[in-house]
Structures are given as C-alpha cells and as structure tokens.
Amino acid sequence: MEVSESVNLEKTTYNGEAKxxxxxxxxxxxFDGENLKLLLIKRNFEPEKGKWSLMGGFVREHENLEDGxxxxxxELTGLENVYMEQMQxxxxxxxxPLARTLSISYFALINIHDHDKELALxxxxxxxxxxxxxxxxxxxxxxVDKALAHLRYKAALHPLGFELLPxxxxxxxxxxxxxxxxxxxxxxxxxxxxxxxxxxxxxxxEKNEGGSTKKAILYKLDKxxxxxxxxxxxxxxxxxxx
Amino acid sequence: MEVSESVNLEKTTYNGEAKxxxxxxxxxxxFDGENLKLLLIKRNFEPEKGKWSLMGGFVREHENLEDGxxxxxxELTGLENVYMEQMQxxxxxxxxPLARTLSISYFALINIHDHDKELALxxxxxxxxxxxxxxxxxxxxxxVDKALAHLRYKAALHPLGFELLPxxxxxxxxxxxxxxxxxxxxxxxxxxxxxxxxxxxxxxxEKNEGGSTKKAILYKLDKxxxxxxxxxxxxxxxxxxx
DNA sequence: CCAAAAGTGTTTCCGTTACACCCATGG
DNA sequence: CCATGGGTGTAACGGAAACACTTTTGG
Numbered sequence: 001m002e003v004s005e006s007v008n009l010e011k012t013t014y015n016g017e018a019k020x021x022x023x024x025x026x027x028x029x030x031f032d033g034e035n036l037k038l039l040l041i042k043r044n045f046e047p048e049k050g051k052w053s054l055m056g057g058f059v060r061e062h063e064n065l066e067d068g069x070x071x072x073x074x075e076l077t078g079l080e081n082v083y084m085e086q087m088q089x090x091x092x093x094x095x096x097p098l099a100r101t102l103s104i105s106y107f108a109l110i111n112i113h114d115h116d117k118e119l120a121l122x123x124x125x126x127x128x129x130x131x132x133x134x135x136x137x138x139x140x141x142x143x144v145d146k147a148l149a150h151l152r153y154k155a156a157l158h159p160l161g162f163e164l165l166p167x168x169x170x171x172x173x174x175x176x177x178x179x180x181x182x183x184x185x186x187x188x189x190x191x192x193x194x195x196x197x198x199x200x201x202x203x204x205x206e207k208n209e210g211g212s213t214k215k216a217i218l219y220k221l222d223k224x225x226x227x228x229x230x231x232x233x234x235x236x237x238x239x240x241x242x
Numbered sequence: 243m244e245v246s247e248s249v250n251l252e253k254t255t256y257n258g259e260a261k262x263x264x265x266x267x268x269x270x271x272x273f274d275g276e277n278l279k280l281l282l283i284k285r286n287f288e289p290e291k292g293k294w295s296l297m298g299g300f301v302r303e304h305e306n307l308e309d310g311x312x313x314x315x316x317e318l319t320g321l322e323n324v325y326m327e328q329m330q331x332x333x334x335x336x337x338x339p340l341a342r343t344l345s346i347s348y349f350a351l352i353n354i355h356d357h358d359k360e361l362a363l364x365x366x367x368x369x370x371x372x373x374x375x376x377x378x379x380x381x382x383x384x385x386v387d388k389a390l391a392h393l394r395y396k397a398a399l400h401p402l403g404f405e406l407l408p409x410x411x412x413x414x415x416x417x418x419x420x421x422x423x424x425x426x427x428x429x430x431x432x433x434x435x436x437x438x439x440x441x442x443x444x445x446x447x448e449k450n451e452g453g454s455t456k457k458a459i460l461y462k463l464d465k466x467x468x469x470x471x472x473x474x475x476x477x478x479x480x481x482x483x484x
Numbered sequence: 485c486c487a488a489a490a491g492t493g494t495t496t497c498c499g500t501t502a503c504a505c506c507c508a509t510g511g
Numbered sequence: 512c513c514a515t516g517g518g519t520g521t522a523a524c525g526g527a528a529a530c531a532c533t534t535t536t537g538g
Contacts, residue, residue, distance in 0.1 A: 013341035018303040019261035022344060061260040061342060065333035089331045089346050091307035099255035100303060102264060104331050156475075172517070190501065192518075213516040214508040233398075238501080414490070432528065434491075455489040456535035480528075491534070500525085507518070 021101040024069050025056040025140065027087070027147035028077070030112030030127060031164040033173065036180040037112060037127040038144065039076065040136070044124055047098050048137040054144070055125070056103070069106040076123050078116030083109045083163040087147055095139050105143045107150060109163035155181055156237045158230060159200055162221050170208050170216035171195060178236065186238070198234055200225050263343040266311050267298040267382065269329070269389035270319070272354030273406040275415065277371050278422040279354060280386065281318065282378070284366040289340050290379040296386070297367070298345070311348040318365050320358030325351045325405040329389055337381050347385045349392060351405035397423055398479045400472060401442055404463050412450050412458035413437060420478065428480070440476055442467050 028039035040052050057072040059065065069084055087105040095101070112127070120126075128134070133144060154160050161177050162169075175191050195201065202222050207215035270281040282294050299314040301307065311326055329347040337343070354369070362368075370376070375386060396402050403419050404411075417433050437443065444464050449457035 014263055014300065014343070017263055017300040020264050020301065020303070021256055021259055022262050022264065058256065058259040059262065059333065059344075061262070062335055064335050065331065065344075068333075086330060088328060089307065091301065091310075091346075093304055093306050101256070102301075102307075104333075170517090187502075188517080189503085189519080194500090211516075212510045213514085214518080216517055412490090429528075429530095430490080431492080431530085436527085453489075454537040455487080456491080458490060477527095486538090488537095489535085491532105493530105493532080495528100495530075497528080498526095501523085503520105503522080505518105505520080507516105509515090509517100511513090 021096075021099055022059040023056050023096075023101050023103040024059060024065070024072055024106060025054040025103050025143060026069065026073050026076075026084075026106050026108050027054060027144055028073065028108045028110060029147070029151065029164065030110050030115075031177050031180065032112045032127075033176065034180070035129050036164075036177075037129055038133055039120070039125055039127055040134070041076070042124040042126065043137070047096075051137050052134045053137045054105075054140045055123075059104070065104060069104075069108075073106075073108055076120055076125050077110060078119045079110055079114060083160075087143070087150060090139055090143065092139065103138075103143075105147065107147045109151075109160070111164060111166055113166070152181060157233050157235065159198065159221075159226060159234060159236070161236075162200075162226070168204055168206065168218040168220050170218055171201075172216050182237065190238075194236060198229070200229065263338075263341055264301040265298050265338075265343050265345040266301060266307070266314055266348060267296040267345050267385060268311065268315050268318075268326075268348050268350050269296060269386055270315065270350045270352060271389075271393065271406065272352050272357075272369065273419050273422065274354045274369075276418065276422070278406075278419075279369040279371055280375060281362065281367055281369055282376070283318070284368065285379070286366055289338075293379050294376045295379045296347075296382045297365075301346075307346060311346075311350075315348075315350055318362055318367050319352060320361045321352055321356060325402075327392075329385070329392060332381055332385065334381065345380075345385075347389065349389045351393075351402070353406060353408055355408065394423060399475050399477065401440065401463075401468060401476060401478070403478075404442075404468070410446055410448065410460040410462050412460055413443075414458050424479065432480075436478060440471070442471070 030037045030039060039055070041055050043049050043051055043053055055072060055076045057068070057075070059068050063071070065086065070080065070082070073082055073084065074080060085107045087107045090103045090105065093100060095103070130148065135141065136144065151160070155178070161174060161181070164177055165173060171192050174195060175186055175188065178191070179186055200222050201219040204218045204220050206218040208218055272279045272281060281297070283297050285291050285293055285295055297314060297318045299310070299317070301310050307328065312322065312324070315324055315326065316322060327349045329349045332345045332347065335342060337345070372390065377383065378386065397420070403416060403423070406419055407415060413434050416437060417428055417430065420433070421428055442464050443461040446460045446462050448460040450460055
C-alpha cells in the first residue's frame, strides 16, 4: 500500500522525473589554540564500514537544508547556533556505489572546546590535524580540499575567524589562528594594527590568565558591526598571501 | 512493473530514506555592449503557466550536475562550452507547491550576441535589463539576487568579465561591462592601466570598426594565463567599490 | 578644424611593510 | 633582574587615485 500511495502522489506531481537520494555532509573545522583541525568519523555502519568519512545524513522529506545541516552537526557535536555555510553540491553519477546520491556539503566552524566530547566519541568522531587527514570515502577528500580552500579564500577577506575562537579572545590567539589557517607566519605588529583598524573588537577590560609573561587584552566581537560589515572586504592577510 | 522494480532497487540501497526531485535552474547573464541582462522564460507549461521564471529542468537519474546544467542551458540558448558555476542549492520545504523539489542554481555568463535567438524565442525566452526584472515564480527572484551579488563579488577579484564579451574586445568595452555590473562610473585611465597590468590581454594588432572617433585596439584573452591566474586576486575595482 | 573618444604620462597621497622600542609578568 | 611575550611607534616604500595632455577618426 505504501507503493501505490507513492505512485499516486507522483502522478499528481512530476510524474516521469527521477527522484534521488540527497545527503548532507559536514566539513567541521575546529581550532584548539595551536592547530586547525577537522572532525571525522570512523564509520561503524554500512556502507564503507570501518573507513573514515565526514559526518553526514540524508535530507528528510519534510526538512529544509538549513535544519538538516544543523541537525546532522548537532548529532555529532551537541552544538547549536554554529556558523555553517552551504558549500557545494556533488552529483557524480557513481560517487556513491550503493545508489545514486547527491551530497550537499556544508562547512562548519566551531570552537573546539565547546563541543560535547563524549557525544562525539560515542559516534566515533575524532579530530585530525589538517596535515594528517586520512583517506576518506567517496569524494569526501575533495570536499575537504574545497572547504579548506574556501576557508583560506574567505578568511583573507572577511572576519570569519572569530567563529573558531571563544567569545573572549586575545589578538595573539587570533593571529595564531590565521597562521594555522595559512600555515605561514605573520608580523605581530602589523597584524594587530590591521585587526584593530576594522573596529570590530571591543576591549573587555579583562586580561587572559596563565603564561609567565605579560597578559594579553581580552577582546570580544562587536556583533552588530560584525553582521553589518561581514560582506565588506577587509584584507586580513598580507598581499599575495592566499 | 516499473513500480515493483523501483521498490526492489530501494531495498538494496538506502531503504527508508526519502528520495526527492532535484531541479537545476540557470541564472543566465548576458551583456549587449551597454547593459547587463538576464535571460528569462515565460512559462507555457505547468506549473505556474504564464508566469516568468528561470530556465530549469530536472536532474536525471544517470546524469551528473555539470552535464545537466549545460544540457538545460543548451536547450534555451543552443550554446556549449559556456562559463557556468554552481551557486547554491535551495531546499525550502514549500518552495515548490506541487512537490518537494530541491533546486541547484547555476550561474551562466554568455556573450549575448552568440546565442541562438530563434531557439530562445521558440522556448519563450526574453532578455531583461537588470533594473527591470519581473516577478518570478517560487524563490527564483532570490536566486537572481544572490547571483548578481556573486557576480559583483567575484568580478571585483577575478577576471570573470571576459566571459561576457566577444573573443576580441576593446578595453573601453570591458570598462562598460564593469560599469554595468556595478552601476557606477570608472576612471578610464586607471581602469586601463589596472587591466593591462594583469598581463592577461594580447594585442591582436586589429582595431574595432564603427564609431566616428579614434578606433580602439582589439585585444584577446591570454587563455593560458587566464586559466593559471584565475584564482589569484586582482582587485579590478577601486576600493570600497563593491 | 572640430568634436568625441582612445591612448599615455605624472604627481600626490595613503596604506602597507619592515623595522625598533617599551611594558608587564613570573620565576 | 632576566627571559618571554604583549603593546605601541615610525620611516620608507609602493601602488592606487586623481589629475592633464596628446592622438586618431569622421564629419
């Protein structure tokens, strides 16, 4: 009876056209203060059981893509209100050997210390440094490469990096993040001036703890300006950096 | 029998997951030498017959997305080897009232004089100036807005504009294109210097015809350099332009 | 020879770079 | 008082912007 119902529905809609499986795969970047990392899962389910892949799931019949991507990210990290961006849709005919499946890749930036570590572990989730990413199933390696290129592209022009840091952070921390993203050294003094010139940072009056040297100023993001200016070009990196 | 075959197939694949209709919609930009234009169709088929929309079609079971997007563009314009870029996938649950349908939007740049005008007319295709676009079905207006924003964003940094011009073109023509994209005036002398400094243009030795003034040099694109440097940043526009 | 558009040159200015110096903290 | 890292200042450089002038063409 399920079958005949399905057929009847299609007759009133786009009969004759193909219907496809549609998955969402999440490229999850995190920053631990030193290195830029990627969250992957070791699959304990079919297909490709035992291999590494991105966290993914299928788009449901009555779920839009924003909800779906956040649901899937939440299943692994426990996080909500995460910065996510739709990247690209992959549609190679043979990309999934089991059945024709499209995949919409989503790019997520999280503060690595915020997520639910036990939940992630229970789903077989592990963090990898970017220079140490294992082989991934299907076209997931291509998705990761594209996402990293996109991160580098976008972080050069937009104040994206804040998404990877705690609410309060210091300029040296932000600089370490940029150095991790581009795997290059930056001049401390010029970086500081460039960031402050955007007027996006608010001095909280506090200083960070720890370290046996001068304490750095803790800033927070001016959310209002951040949202308004997000699409402006800021050029956070030196020339020819990207 | 089609029905039972379909059911059997699903059982061996991702049984229990939803399958969705997936469409491709093309945002087709063209340039006529003065204005930036958009190619739309007046639908002579259901749903939303009689209304304006983007050119679209369904992704087929055994067709990848690149092939599908080019097929759909070709059906309306007769063109092949067109610059196309996947933009974004739209998945609102109610975006298509007839049935749940995802749409992958593709952004196309064509030389307006090259396309098959009779074919386009036979499919009810018409060109609109960007300041005069009619109401479109579903979320197609949003797609157009996003595509225009993307064009402006990308053309500011990459030598994208050449795709909209003939093989041989003059610098003043290119400047008119940029002025149309951004709806702003540019300084002739600085623009020329900036474009030539990219080394992407080759002097053909020819001059353009027509006009009762000095004839401009016809350039062609250095395809090799163009492909190699495409992802570099060039900053074709003045500061704060975008 | 005039108008209109195309091509080339120059000065000025501002942002970036590449530096040096001072300050705070813990040991 | 010393090592380490954070904060601020400055001179030199280079590219972009804002200009003027010359050249070509058709009428």
